[in-house]
Amino acid sequence: MEYIIGTQAVSTRDIVYRSLKNQILLLELPPGTSISEKEISLKFNVSRTPVRESFVRLAQEGLLDVYPQRGTVVSLIDSGLVEEARFMREHLERAVMREACSSFQAKHLIDLKANLDKQRLCIEDQDYKEMFMLDEEFHHLIFTGCSKKNTWEVVQQIKVHLNRSRMLKLTADHNWEHLYQQHYCLYEAIQTHDVSQGDHMMQEHMALTIADQEMLMEKYPQYYK
Amino acid sequence: MEYIIGTQAVSTRDIVYRSLKNQILLLELPPGTSISEKEISLKFNVSRTPVRESFVRLAQEGLLDVYPQRGTVVSLIDSGLVEEARFMREHLERAVMREACSSFQAKHLIDLKANLDKQRLCIEDQDYKEMFMLDEEFHHLIFTGCSKKNTWEVVQQIKVHLNRSRMLKLTADHNWEHLYQQHYCLYEAIQTHDVSQGDHMMQEHMALTIADQEMLMEKYPQYYK
DNA sequence: ACTACCATACTACCATACAAGTATGGTAGT
DNA sequence: ACTACCATACTTGTATGGTAGTATGGTAGT
Known part of the structure; x- marks a missing residue:
């Protein structure tokens, strides 16, 4: 069966x-x-x-x-690996973003806008669980929109090492409005083919996800090596 | 036992x-x-x-x-995956190279120079098998020299998808002298902390490894999907 | 000659038995 | 009291038999 x-x-x-x-x-x-x-x-x-x-x-x-x-x-969380995972993710996301600003399939741009509109709604409804999904999907759409499906898979694999740290942080302190603003700027950069703006915005956006490793290592020493 | x-x-x-x-x-x-x-x-x-x-x-x-x-x-070789692997490798190697130009541990700079000197010898001796190893080691030293050991591992994993295509190409057409020149320029960029030069040289260096996928797909259609 | 069916020989998947190394707690000897 | 030793109960590693799904080739029926 x-x-x-x-x-x-x-x-x-x-x-x-x-x-x-x-x-x-x-x-x-x-x-x-x-x-x-x-x-x-x-x-x-x-x-x-x-x-x-x-x-x-x-x-x-x-x-x-x-x-x-x-x-x-x-396995214990390897803080060196976490830092490098952050490094790799940033540079891959930025490289894909620059590619997206150069060439993006029109139909995927529509999907991206639709995703943004849904984010707007989620913030109004304070549905943060759904917002989390839409955040993931937003980035996924950027990758698929410029034919980087496999790169997305690799980034997902790399992110595994970030997730446990992020989970420790109990990320309830997200500023969803700020997140939405950044997503909107990313969307505009793609739409207007502004490569340098897109790269800059993605760099800022990635900086949001930095977890304070040292603080976490002090608070949960038994989880780190 | x-x-x-x-x-x-x-x-x-x-x-x-x-x-x-x-x-x-x-x-x-x-x-x-x-x-x-x-x-x-x-x-x-x-x-x-x-x-x-x-x-x-x-x-x-x-x-x-x-x-x-x-x-x-x-598995059949996925040409899309090969292209994305090339994309990912280029951007990770360049990001690490920029980091190396900013800060590189002195003792590793010595190792890098020693590696270069050995490359020089290999070319004179026409020991291309050893030269292949030194090429790998050269890049590895750049990663370890700026504490990017895990990133190296990820790049190795990504390169798996490039290797079969490179093997098909039967890379006997390597211009080892040109390769050495590029490695020397990379070394100099690190030594003089010239970030933009390092980034530029690594971009050129990565362009060397581009295999002509379309030609290979025509020649060995049964190996591709 | 052609088609539908079925026996057979595969395949990977899963359960189980055994092998070999390791940690642990008790016991005998000092 | 302390130490060395050993039985025992773990652990993962490997071998093997049975199960269920699938491809294939032959055969009976049309």
């Missing part, structure tokens, strides 16, 4: 993988937590095989550290 | 993984080749388990396509 979502079959392995990844990124499995294949297999009521294969994937992404014959732990 | 290289234990899985990855990148397993867990396990005289776990890793890196209950094939 196969459950199909889109064109992707959902295997037991994928279910375990996605669930574990979610729990790690949401800090429900905090950095440093010891987990074993057997423990997880019992929790999901499956055998060790799909669990092991999930471990292999998560270890490759740097979210698990597997010590043969000793155990497996949720 | 454990064989230790450095601090890394070598498991059967790692042996299989590295061997398969090598064969794929060297095109000994050409794009489109069907392989099965059983076939590989027989070839390496191991069980299917470590082979499967290698497949999981290689699939995650985009080198294998696994179709449940149908089979596994070495």
